[in-house]
Amino acid sequence: MRKEASVTLNYRFRDDEAFARKLDSEDPLAKFRQRFYIPKGTTYLDGNSLGLLSKDSESSVLRTLDEWKALGIRGWLEAKTPWFYLAEQLGAKCAKLVGAEPEEVVLTGATTVNIHSLVHTFYQPNGKRKKILADELNFPTDIYALKSAMRLRGLNPVKDLVLAPSVDGRFLDEDRVVKLMTDEVALVFLPSVLYRSGQLLDIQYLTKEAHDRGIPIGFDCSHSAGAVPHYFDKWDVDFALWCSYKYLNGGPGGAAFLYVNKKHFGREPALAGWFGYVKEKQFDMSLDFEHSKSAAGWQISSPAVLSSAPIEGSLKITLEAGIDRIREKSLKMTSYLMFLIEEALSEEPYNFSIGTPREPERRGGHVAVEHEEGRRVSEALKEKGVITDFRPPNVIRIAPIPLYNTFHEVWNVTQRLKEIIDRKEYAKFPIERKAIS
Ligand SMILES: *Cc1c(COP(=O)(O)O)cnc(C)c1O
Numbered sequence: 001m002r003k004e005a006s007v008t009l010n011y012r013f014r015d016d017e018a019f020a021r022k023l024d025s026e027d028p029l030a031k032f033r034q035r036f037y038i039p040k041g042t043t044y045l046d047g048n049s050l051g052l053l054s055k056d057s058e059s060s061v062l063r064t065l066d067e068w069k070a071l072g073i074r075g076w077l078e079a080k081t082p083w084f085y086l087a088e089q090l091g092a093k094c095a096k097l098v099g100a101e102p103e104e105v106v107l108t109g110a111t112t113v114n115i116h117s118l119v120h121t122f123y124q125p126n127g128k129r130k131k132i133l134a135d136e137l138n139f140p141t142d143i144y145a146l147k148s149a150m151r152l153r154g155l156n157p158v159k160d161l162v163l164a165p166s167v168d169g170r171f172l173d174e175d176r177v178v179k180l181m182t183d184e185v186a187l188v189f190l191p192s193v194l195y196r197s198g199q200l201l202d203i204q205y206l207t208k209e210a211h212d213r214g215i216p217i218g219f220d221c222s223h224s225a226g227a228v229p230h231y232f233d234k235w236d237v238d239f240a241l242w243c244s245y246k247y248l249n250g251g252p253g254g255a256a257f258l259y260v261n262k263k264h265f266g267r268e269p270a271l272a273g274w275f276g277y278v279k280e281k282q283f284d285m286s287l288d289f290e291h292s293k294s295a296a297g298w299q300i301s302s303p304a305v306l307s308s309a310p311i312e313g314s315l316k317i318t319l320e321a322g323i324d325r326i327r328e329k330s331l332k333m334t335s336y337l338m339f340l341i342e343e344a345l346s347e348e349p350y351n352f353s354i355g356t357p358r359e360p361e362r363r364g365g366h367v368a369v370e371h372e373e374g375r376r377v378s379e380a381l382k383e384k385g386v387i388t389d390f391r392p393p394n395v396i397r398i399a400p401i402p403l404y405n406t407f408h409e410v411w412n413v414t415q416r417l418k419e420i421i422d423r424k425e426y427a428k429f430p431i432e433r434k435a436i437s
Contacts, residue, residue: 037058048401054313090315102257106299277292330400376431
């Protein structure tokens with residue numbers, strides 16, 4: 001049912017520090033770390049939440065500021081990457097990462113806005129076929145967007161939004177999701193990787209099963225883009241979207257990406273705006289909307305030039321490293337982390353456990369480390385300069401990023417976890433949570 005050709009896994013790890021150093025010395029991607037700003041004094045393992053700034057992004061941002069300074073309005077056509085074509089050009093670069101053709105991807109809007117735009121485009125309730133199928137482990141904003149989309153169509157999400165249940169609060173069983181693809185379902189919308197457990201769903205299988213039942217299907221790939229190869233065209237996904245600021249290192253709240261399969265270019269974008277107009281005729285200023293027959297047709301507003309600028313630099317690094325090599329190192333790092341935790345930290349008094357699938361083809365880029373004191377352990381890690389994050393009820397998410405983390409940092413975090421339990425260091429932190437964790 002699954003395959004990931006480039007990934008072969010047969011590691012033999014050891015748990016000593018010298019071995020961590022050895023893994024780093026053999027790492028073909030090690031040289032990319034020096035192109036990033038690593039916050040001083042930290043072991044940064046939170047790139048699945050916010051990727052770091054690279055020197056390449058810094059220079060594409062500074063160049064854009066200079067262009068604005070020097071060119072004013074002329075920047076729309078005369079900047080190095082003319083702003084008028086920026087969304088399409090960066091989309092075309094990102095298309096290489098997701099197995100799409102250049103005109104099937106565009107950099108536009110924001111993640112949740114793109115959910116609205118694409119869900120409204122593809123959700124066509126008709127007679128008894130009016131339900132949306134999603135899942136109960138989804139990221140909240142996706143569910144809020146789906147519920148509001150249904151309300152706007154006069155439908156009742158309590159009745160018509162079907163959330164596929166999880167087996168155990170961590171994972172989804174694809175076959176159980178497929179069973180819910182009934183003839184009452186008008187749209188399936190799922191995440192590629194579950195944000196808490198890190199489970200990677202079988203996108204190809206789910207897409208085929210949805211299509212066999214005549215249902216369009218889209219994916220939120222925020223937690224997999226830049227970490228995992230995608231083959232949207234080959235898998236025949238109808239649409240997808242993802243943010244740029246996690247594994248793609250595009251900067252906090254940066255512009256987002258969307259993919260529309262070329263077979264749907266003729267569909268009318270549900271949320272129309274003038275930047276979705278046929279490029280050559282946009283400035284005819286006609287009042288009748290004629291959308292570009294490409295993903296670019298789903299743009300609403302002018303491109304956010306300043307928040308798109310860092311993405312030019314960060315995509316350059318990702319493409320240079322190559323998504324297959326990134327995936328290979330990512331799996332090696334997460335396998336190593338799981339090995340270290342199971343070897344030394346899984347029993348009394350440590351009691352850490354792994355809440356991420358073991359099979360490489362079922363996991364994204366981070367590891368969910370479960371502990372009943374997870375929140376306070378994560379605080380204690382932060383105090384030691386190790387940045388991870390916590391997701392209720394008990395998950396510390398640890399994301400070793402192939403482009404800038406080292407195997408030694410992975411080893412280091414497990415040493416710090418050990419220390420925190422040995423010395424009960426978590427106990428001094430309050431039980432309540434902060435606004436952002
Ligand atoms: C990060 C993330 C988002 C972020 O949404 P924004 O609109 O960019 O704030 C949405 N969905 C998923 C699954 C995510 O992981």
